[in-house]
Amino acid sequence: MQNFLNLCKSTIGEEFVLIDVEQQAPYLQDWRQRASGKALAILRPANTTQVAQLVRLCAEYRVPIVPQGGNTGLVIGSIPDLSGNAVVMSLQRLNSIRQIDIANSTMTVDAGCLLQNIQTAADQVDMLFPLSLASEGSCSIGGNLSTNAGGTAVLRYGNTRDLCLGLEVVTATGEIWNGLRGLRKDNTGYDLRDLYIGAEGTLGIITGAVLKLFPKPRNFGTAFISLHSIHHAVSLLTLAKQHCHANLTGFELINRLSLELVHRHFPQYQRIFSEPSNFYVLLELSGYDQEDSTHQQLEQLITAAIEADLIVDAIIATSIAQAKNCWALRESISSAQAKEGKNIKHDISLPISVIAHFVDDASSSLEQSFAGCRMVTFGHLGDGNLHFNVSPPIDNQDDDFLHHQAEINRIVHDKTDQYKGSISAEHGIGTLKKQELRRYKSPVELQLMRTIKQALDPNNIMNPGKIL
Template sequence: MVTTLVARLAAIVGEKNVLVDEAAKAPFLQDWLGKYRGAAAAVVRPGGTDEVASVLAACREAGISVVPQGGNTSMSGGATPDPAGRAIVLSLTRMNRIRDVDPVGNTMTVDAGVVLAAVQEAAKAAGRFFPLSLGAEGSCTIGGNLATNAGGVAVLRYGTMRELTLGLEVAFADGRVWDGLKALRKDNTGYSLRDLFVGSEGTLGIITGAVLKLFPEPKARATAFVSLRDTSAALSLLARVRERCGDRLTAFEFITGDCLTLVLRHVGDVRLPFTQVPPAAVLVELSDSDDDSALGARLEASLVDAAEAEIILDAAIAQGATQARSFWRLREGISEALVREGRAAKHDVSVPVAQMADFIVAADAAVAAAAPGVRPIMFGHLGDGNLHYNLLKAENTNDADFAAVAPVLTRIVHDETARCRGSISAEHGIGQLRVADMSRYKAPIELELMNALKAVFDPTGLLNPGKLLPDMSNH
């Protein structure tokens, strides 16, 4: 059956675009973090929406599962097949056309396999701006960004991918295609099908194209690195900057002092703008579409007010683009520093912004009681309530012992998140990593409705099995 299917798929996409050799398949079978490794009968690389639809129809007829994959940058194993080896991986990277750029309507229509950085560059070439910005923007694709409802550093001003998308094109498991590529801001004709597929991690249909929102290109930026006593002070500063600067506030990134220490230890091309590491810090950025020479003055005035109110300890305002990039390098170096420091339990949570300080205090205390010596290393998009709450092993603990206690620590962090009515995944998705937790943290009625939708769009369960939706057979 599989051999017959492979021949049929080769007839659809071309023999060279059906990979069956183990060495050729290998890069598609392991996630980039090295947490998950699977197997597949083949890796299929369609060149357009019609080919995606035909591949899906063939796989459904053969009863073969399909795992969609873009840039393979998932943080939660959402694009990696299981070890059984019967699925195919559907790689969309050949679908990399920018179909249309409309600078008047401020939209761009793209294939799902277009790399995020290419979208940013195309927008810039048209005198426009696409605001999604991620560490993996040089390799992640728009389809993957949509499948996980990616956020990034500019959510505070521009929103997540759901807010940045007007229309979608989706191929279904039975081979049908929904052409929802409408560049409309208003369409009050019933249910918003678009919103079902954004964040669905390829479990309902395969996104093959999208209409994205563009914005005027920022012509002025003002960036500051600010030292603070704690998270409560950061929240007070956030309120003051928002009050004075309004929608000009583009980014408000929170970093603990312990996190900065790791960056300084492991990343060679960084420099702290202060004489010593503060207890906490925020990276603040304002932007404006006007060439506003007063933008820096507006940020400075906000920081002066905060200093007079004893909210901040110190602040450095970037004197030009080079220094601004050096501030951002401190933020961008965190992931590299964490990898180099050693084993960590990583959590991507969101809680109501006003509860962030209380959440950190409670989670820190619970973690310390359960595993003395474990080191909380935190950073995140404080302005939208998204915190990357990472736990490094105690310095006298080996990896095996830490691996044994890590699930307990994750349960503690997620329970505290739920107590605050937060989410166990803010921007990285559920994938394989958190699928077992869904039954604990989603209300039964939510899971019931999600599974009902799955049954409508993918009744045979062939699309990205084992991701996002928990097995409800025992519930």
């Protein structure tokens, strides 16, 4: 392989072909510190042409490629296996914002751009790029596209797939497909863009994208609401859609334990209510009126919810600081869980109409099989996405509990399938859920996916071992 590495060095420069183990280390550890891999080299190209040249070399020498952006993925999809045969293709140096077209409401970017930098660039021209994730300061847009990331504003703006008009992709044979068209209507054959979005780098490497921009909202309304049950939360969502229409931007569900963990591990955040409830909803509206109509809408909604006996209590944020505190409580749940100890995570989606029944049913089944297990249930109720996580009983050792992960996954995922849901809502499949995918996808679906993989990556060098 020395000749291959020498050719890589001559293509992008010796300093950008990382061979040293210590230099490689940050690229080989997954985000949750659960798995690590080995690599022949870390390749750090500077532009799309260099990516294509490197892919052609990899194809010639049959070297597997693991594309990597910010390496913030949650399903062990962006690190290599332990064989040491693969290279990691890091796109961190592809970080330019190529063009902002205000008239077309689009921004063309390199795949390695950090999500937060894209948000800032949009804000500087008085526009909005609405994708928002807890990892937005670290994750790249290429990774967001490769996993079809969701976030907190899907209810109004859609997933990453819905926010992208065109792509630039280096194929598995090293050709460059320039699909950077900022068109909202284009019916010229198969939608190649949608093949690569959500493919987790198994079909090609996304190097650029045309993203949708939106007018920046002029006013916001934020409310934190306590409820007796998740059934009331689902009913409140229906009521909020009726009252708030297109202004309804976010509708986040938080169960009691989720909030308790945040207050335990992040006491700097102000408590909202003096008395605990079983469930909470963080609701956000955004509008474009010159006069702030969002607060009026929120007041009317809460009044209607009280009259319908749906809520226990509610606060409407009266300042930016109060609104930020509300969102800090929601965004700190995952970190609080990590501080509490190890847990078994599930990223699932369900029809909104059955979510409450699923939570009751699955929680009951888990309690029967694992007495004392603690449910940390939160997520984007507005679009049907739950993070349905299971923590060990208080007196149970984390590692002992984790030995039951396969059994717990089976209960949760079987129930998800029973209620016609998906075992992966916004995190992808990677290696973590590859075996689970085989259990829940039909033979027809799996064969269609294998056919696409074989057609676009005949040498199986693009992120092999992931998804399929």
